[in-house]
Amino acid sequence: MSKKEKKVFSDGSEIIENNRSLDDQLSIDLQDVDIYDGPVAIRINKLIKRFGNFTAIDNLSLIVKYGEIFGLLGPNGSGKTTTINIISGLSKPTSGQVIVLGNDITKDLHTVHASLGAVPQETALYEELSAWTNMSFHADLYGVVGSDRGKRITEMLNLVQLYERKDNPVSTFSGGMKRRLALARALLHDPQLLYLDEPTLGVDVQSRRAIWDYIINLKEKKGKTVLLTTNYLEEANALCDRIAIIDHGKLVVLPNTPAELKQRYGDIIMDIETTSSITSQLVMHIQNISGINSVTQTNNILKITMSGNDLSSTGNIISLINKESNIKRISQREPNLEEIFLSLTGTGLRD
Ligand SMILES: Nc1ncnc2c1ncn2[C@@H]1O[C@H](COP(=O)(O)OP(=O)(O)O)[C@@H](O)[C@H]1O
Numbered sequence: 001m002s003k004k005e006k007k008v009f010s011d012g013s014e015i016i017e018n019n020r021s022l023d024d025q026l027s028i029d030l031q032d033v034d035i036y037d038g039p040v041a042i043r044i045n046k047l048i049k050r051f052g053n054f055t056a057i058d059n060l061s062l063i064v065k066y067g068e069i070f071g072l073l074g075p076n077g078s079g080k081t082t083t084i085n086i087i088s089g090l091s092k093p094t095s096g097q098v099i100v101l102g103n104d105i106t107k108d109l110h111t112v113h114a115s116l117g118a119v120p121q122e123t124a125l126y127e128e129l130s131a132w133t134n135m136s137f138h139a140d141l142y143g144v145v146g147s148d149r150g151k152r153i154t155e156m157l158n159l160v161q162l163y164e165r166k167d168n169p170v171s172t173f174s175g176g177m178k179r180r181l182a183l184a185r186a187l188l189h190d191p192q193l194l195y196l197d198e199p200t201l202g203v204d205v206q207s208r209r210a211i212w213d214y215i216i217n218l219k220e221k222k223g224k225t226v227l228l229t230t231n232y233l234e235e236a237n238a239l240c241d242r243i244a245i246i247d248h249g250k251l252v253v254l255p256n257t258p259a260e261l262k263q264r265y266g267d268i269i270m271d272i273e274t275t276s277s278i279t280s281q282l283v284m285h286i287q288n289i290s291g292i293n294s295v296t297q298t299n300n301i302l303k304i305t306m307s308g309n310d311l312s313s314t315g316n317i318i319s320l321i322n323k324e325s326n327i328k329r330i331s332q333r334e335p336n337l338e339e340i341f342l343s344l345t346g347t348g349l350r351d
């Protein structure tokens with residue numbers, strides 16, 4: 001059914017190439033699939049990380065293409081931060097290989113660091129110091145010196161709209177402001193590559209939008225490559241060229257564009273609340289209509305997943321339901337991460 005070809009790259013890493021349909025790929029092992037031959041920013045190859053007996057990263061392979069925004073999605077505890085920590089050199093792999101901009105992180109960590117900016121999950125700012133002093137410390141650390149220094153700090157603080165607050169201690173900042181400051185700090189030495197671990201966790205909606213704008217700008221105007229992790233599908237959707245979903249340290253969804261993902265899992269979900277439940281025969285009947293991917297009924301609410309470009313059956317569905325019950329409410333929406341995740345693993349996000 002599938003053809004596998006081993007491919008060895010000049011940097012010594014290897015992948016198994018698959019000539020399989022997406023369905024095939026998803027139904028069997030997802031370990032070493034990523035077909036791409038262009039410039040690569042990060043190549044993770046058969047990465048394993050154990051903490052004692054516990055396997056946090058379980059044979060993970062993926063690539064981040066040069067110049068893309070790549071999103072690593074997954075529920076809490078799925079291994080996102082562990083992955084970021086390993087590729088930042090903060091944690092050592094148990095086995096496997098991580099190559100960042102052509103350098104093996106276990107051998108050339110210093111080379112990698114110079115081209116890397118990171119916004120860790122714990123924002124790790126000095127709370128008692130001002131925004132400016134925090135930036136200044138980081139500039140020292142990364143050798144941003146000379147006449148450029150003050151100019152660069154000013155520029156970055158302006159970028160995240162915190163210049164007016166430069167003299168205030170970070171302890172007076174909101175969660176969103178702290179994340180923005182952490183982003184400005186990560187950008188200070190003009191890294192080629194950025195790691196953002198849950199960049200908008202605990203951030204209010206307005207700040208979230210602002211952070212999204214900065215991240216998109218980094219890619220589009222400055223040509224940066226961004227690897228971010230998130231718990232939010234809408235964030236991945238807004239930002240990422242490609243996303244992968246992991247759970248228990250394994251890929252459960254291959255790296256794909258958000259559009260491909262949503263198409264696969266039904267572009268639109270219709271929730272129809274009825275005054276009484278409908279028969280299982282009618283549920284089956286609706287399920288068989290073309291363009292309908294799945295139908296489930298829970299507590300008088302029908303959840304119908306349908307392909308995005310085919311809403312023509314909606315009228316048909318409504319008149320069918322009206323024969324058995326009355327409709328109280330209809331709403332349409334995109335699937336959320338929970339639903340995509342559920343349809344793949346049979347379990348929900350853990351929190
Ligand atoms: N230093 C550590 N020692 C033991 N277990 C750890 C350590 N760091 C992470 N883990 C475990 O590894 C798993 C993945 O954690 P993490 O990468 O932080 O997940 P995520 O960032 O996706 O929420 C979790 O079960 C976590 O408890």
Ligand SMILES: [Mg+2]
Binds near residue numbers: 080082121
């Ligand atoms: Mg994490």
